[in-house]
Amino acid sequence: MNEETYDIQETETKPRPIVAVVGRKNVGKSTLFNRLANKRIAIVKDQPGTTRDRLSIDVDVPEGSFTLMDTGGLETDPGTTIEEQINYQISMAMSDAEVVLFLVNAQDGLMPDDPTIDVMLISID
Numbered sequence: 001m002n003e004e005t006y007d008i009q010e011t012e013t014k015p016r017p018i019v020a021v022v023g024r025k026n027v028g029k030s031t032l033f034n035r036l037a038n039k040r041i042a043i044v045k046d047q048p049g050t051t052r053d054r055l056s057i058d059v060d061v062p063e064g065s066f067t068l069m070d071t072g073g074l075e076t077d078p079g080t081t082i083e084e085q086i087n088y089q090i091s092m093a094m095s096d097a098e099v100v101l102f103l104v105n106a107q108d109g110l111m112p113d114d115p116t117i118d119v120m121l122i123s124i125d
């Protein structure tokens with residue numbers, strides 16, 4: 001075992017809480033993720049539904065360390081297989097997370113079926 005391998009194992013033994021950024025498409029999840037990560041890793045585009053898979057990065061700030069997870073756009077009524085897969089990825093991210101950060105667009109306000117999202121969030125315990 002060389003020194004490099006040892007260092008990686010040391011890092012992995014420290015538990016990091018997971019913070020999942022969740023919300024509808026185009027509410028600024030990836031922008032927030034990139035800002036907090038201080039890197040442009042997540043894909044930020046105007047086109048809705050760009051971020052399909054979960055992306056995560058370890059964030060270390062003076063207040064503490066955590067793993068930040070970006071997710072795709074939550075669909076309350078998925079109409080395609082891709083949308084269903086995105087929702088599945090989101091549900092996995094939420095069940096892995098200690099904190100679910102539900103982001104909304106302040107200009108759009110609440111959407112008519114936002115109560116459905118309440119149920120999705122509550123159902124992940």
Ligand SMILES: Nc1nc2c(ncn2[C@@H]2O[C@H](COP(=O)(O)OP(=O)(O)O)[C@@H](O)[C@H]2O)c(=O)[nH]1
Pocket residue numbers: 023024025026027028029030031032043044045046048049050051073
């Ligand atoms: N006006 C405004 N636009 C934002 C803000 N955050 C993100 N955007 C823009 O909204 C669009 C969608 O952002 P993105 O982070 O990809 O949203 P996501 O689909 O939720 O990940 C991009 O064009 C961003 O530049 C914000 O706080 N204010």
Ligand SMILES: [Mg+2]
Pocket residue numbers: 029030031042043044050051071072073
């Ligand atoms: Mg995104």
